[in-house]
Amino acid sequence: xxxxxxxxxxxxxxxxxxxxxxxxxxxxxxxxxxxxxxxxxxxxxxxxxxxxxxxxxxxxxxxxxxxxxxxxxxxxxxxxxxxxxxxxxxxxxxxxxxxxxxxxxxxxxxxxxxxxxxxxxxxxxxxxxxxxxxxxxxxxxxxxxxxxxxxxxxxxxxxxxxxxxxxxxxxxxxxxxxxx
Numbered sequence: 001x002x003x004x005x006x007x008x009x010x011x012x013x014x015x016x017x018x019x020x021x022x023x024x025x026x027x028x029x030x031x032x033x034x035x036x037x038x039x040x041x042x043x044x045x046x047x048x049x050x051x052x053x054x055x056x057x058x059x060x061x062x063x064x065x066x067x068x069x070x071x072x073x074x075x076x077x078x079x080x081x082x083x084x085x086x087x088x089x090x091x092x093x094x095x096x097x098x099x100x101x102x103x104x105x106x107x108x109x110x111x112x113x114x115x116x117x118x119x120x121x122x123x124x125x126x127x128x129x130x131x132x133x134x135x136x137x138x139x140x141x142x143x144x145x146x147x148x149x150x151x152x153x154x155x156x157x158x159x160x161x162x163x164x165x166x167x168x169x170x171x172x173x174x175x176x177x178x179x180x
Contacts, residue, residue: 032131
């Protein structure tokens with residue numbers, strides 16, 4: 001998958017193995033998972049696979065807890081977790097060097113925070129998910145729009161998420177060609 005190569009090259013760049021010219025926008029802007037993979041010792045393919053496996057495991061656990069929190073039975077919670085594990089996105093994205101499993105994990109934790117009435121978990125998951133993929137900033141907007149979090153902490157997290165995106169785009173990886 002072409003996207004996998006772009007994320008792989010981002011991690012290789014962070015390890016000092018390839019030059020900046022090997023990077024293609026927007027993939028380096030989704031830096032959290034490639035940075036974790038680059039930081040961990042060992043072969044990058046294995047570290048990406050490990051991060052993706054852990055992300056999907058956490059997402060499946062969060063999904064089971066969501067079903068439990070809304071009154072589902074133990075069987076339903078296990079079924080929901082298995083459904084996430086064996087879903088097309090997990091099979092498609094989890095098996096490649098992509099950032100989507102990290103994003104799915106952040107979204108699952110976000111939903112758990114909302115359903116459980118734990119705004120700090122929803123805010124933290126929204127911030128972490130935004131660091132994985134930029135479109136997840138919409139999760140924080142949702143929390144503010146539906147008044148699920150106090151306005152000041154919500155705005156602070158939104159500013160932090162936007163600041164992270166700007167830092168990555170204009171400082172960490174400045175000079176990449178524009179993309180649409």
